[in-house]
């Protein structure tokens with residue numbers, strides 16, 4: 001493999017450096033590096049980040065290849081600047097055995113665009129009744145460390161307790177989709193003034209918060225680590241902050257869309273805004289941004305949830321929940337976190353690469369941009385301004401809430417172990 | 429007037445008064461030997477019912493036929509929510525048939541709004557009840573009934589309901605009728621009080637332009653019109669209230685309670701009434717109870733809405749469009765097109 005010299009990029013948004021990639025690793029970082037024999041990328045004004053890591057991606061394969069496949073999903077991930085994604089277990093069949101997680105892992109290897117780390121289901125068939133073979137999934141080639149019934153909440157307190165205890169044997173983590181099922185029966189959007197006006201089933205914040213409260217207590221009790229998926233309310237933030245203040249091993253994520261969009265958009269009854277958990281209020285959005293900035297929320301996770309057009313081109317009640325997010329995540333974070341002055345790019349690198357990699361115990365990702373580290377890198381042009389056009393998405397699905405919206409920033413290059421997967425904003 | 433009627437909240441005060449006044453004219457047609465106007469001749473109106481409601485459908489159908497429209501009844505029972513494409517597919521089929529207006533009843537909140545704004549169809553859309561969201565023509569016929577009873581048939585013309593006190597009792601949470609009525613009655617200047625157990629009030633109700641009470645007996649003496657909503661017995665099983673008996677005692681309307689109301693106050697019900705739970709037979713059969721008038725008035729209101737939205741025949745519509753109004757009578761000033769929500 002040849003050498004690549006990234007010249008004049010701001011490393012983590014700080015000082016301007018040259019970065020020389022040799023083969024799969026970063027050979028050196030410094031100024032005025034020798035370009036002899038290297039392909040030179042002039043990166044003046046651009047920001048160089050460690051390759052982004054997503055803890056929460058739905059790749060839909062096996063089973064819903066009409067929405068997304070491992071190949072199309074990892075291509076979308078590369079375009080978005082990701083070098084590793086965790087593939088959620090709610091596929092058909094469910095990723096609840098060593099066989100299925102190995103299949104997904106192998107498809108990721110073959111794709112070559114992005115490392116795919118499968119998430120194993122906590123319970124058989126996501127049914128919440130019986131623990132899946134967590135140990136076998138961990139021992140498989142896929143080496144699963146993150147377990148989640150995402151899409152569904154592990155609502156049985158005993159099952160949740162056992163899962164938390166059991167994964168300690170191999171340093172696993174249970175990622176909880178916090179949604180009290182009885183409190184969210186018939187729920188279609190955030191419960192409040194707007195749901196009352198629109199006549200849509202209310203999804204109360206307390207349905208998320210009560211599960212988080214229970215689970216941080218359970219995790220503390222059994223001495224395990226728990227990860228809370230897609231926090232969406234100010235109350236959830238307070239609970240995680242409290243749990244962390246106790247020194248408990250709790251981590252949490254927030255999606256880009258919960259950092260930007262509010263429930264008011266549902267007034268359009270446009271199902272593109274139908275998502276789980278639902279869009280909340282402006283106050284919730286502000287609390288989530290602050291919590292991500294101060295580290296209470298550990299990371300941004302896309303919850304990339306591709307759906308075919310016909311599953312969204314219908315009335316609200318009939319529509320599928322979820323939105324795609326891999327290709328717009330960094331732009332939304334730039335708009336909501338960087339351009340608001342809440343964080344700088346080094347914090348973005350921490351929240352979108354280092355911490356998610358650490359939570360997932362993912363080796364070779366989320367590393368500092370230093371000599372000797374794997375060359376998993378993302379180059380961003382923060383000055384770019386463009387209108388989102390889903391027609392150009394690499395994802396197989398187009399269900400983005402940002403169609404026609406101007407978002408800042410663009411990933412110009414993505415490198416996976418020294419190989420460019422994206423060049424000048426296009427798939428290599 | 430607006431192009432569609434999706435929500436009572438979309439109506440301005442002048443829009444609403446115009447509809448009520450037009451409905452008075454339409455009511456006169458019912459007194460004629462031939463109860464028919466040529467207004468919508470050559471126009472096709474579809475009654476698109478995804479949810480059973482014989483009463484509402486027949487009311488719209490009667491209104492459409494009295495205006496000489498061609499009527500198509502389309503019942504798509506139970507097919508909507510289970511498979512998402514059906515609303516869109518149906519809409520496009522109707523579009524291909526050249527339909528002028530769609531009266532839609534749907535179990536999903538927002539379905540009529542989606543139909544009107546998604547680009548699936550060009551026809552005017554009239555919401556005949558969607559989920560727990562809105563039922564604007566019901567609110568209009570209720571307001572019409574109140575204006576006739578509390579102000580008078582002729583003296584009411586041009587009037588709104590300023591200062592009238594209306595109490596809505598029962599399952600507010602699941603009621604599109606309550607939502608529509610709060611919006612419209614507020615627009616018309618009435619003071620609305622909602623009365624229900626806290627379990628049957630939506631969490632955002634504090635922001636609505638109305639009062640809220642848990643105590644029916646306190647509210648009744650200051651009520652000009654009390655609207656009793658139907659309470660489904662299934663709600664009891666879902667723990668919205670403990671027993672039917674307790675509900676009736678606290679929120680039901682019997683003769684004794686009715687006697688606490690002012691002498692000329694009326695009792696309303698959107699129907700169908702289930703006697704016993706929320707209303708006793710004594711009250712339902714009293715001359716204060718307006719249930720049958722509401723049914724009659726429903727036809728006049730729906731005629732008025734269809735007339736105003738479709739603007740009569742083609743040349744008349746074109747003329748009115750040029751004049752910037754669909755008002756049937758020149759002495760009514762053009763109401764501004766209210767913004768769609």
Ligand SMILES: [Zn+2]
Nearest residue numbers: 150151177229
């Ligand atoms: Zn989830």
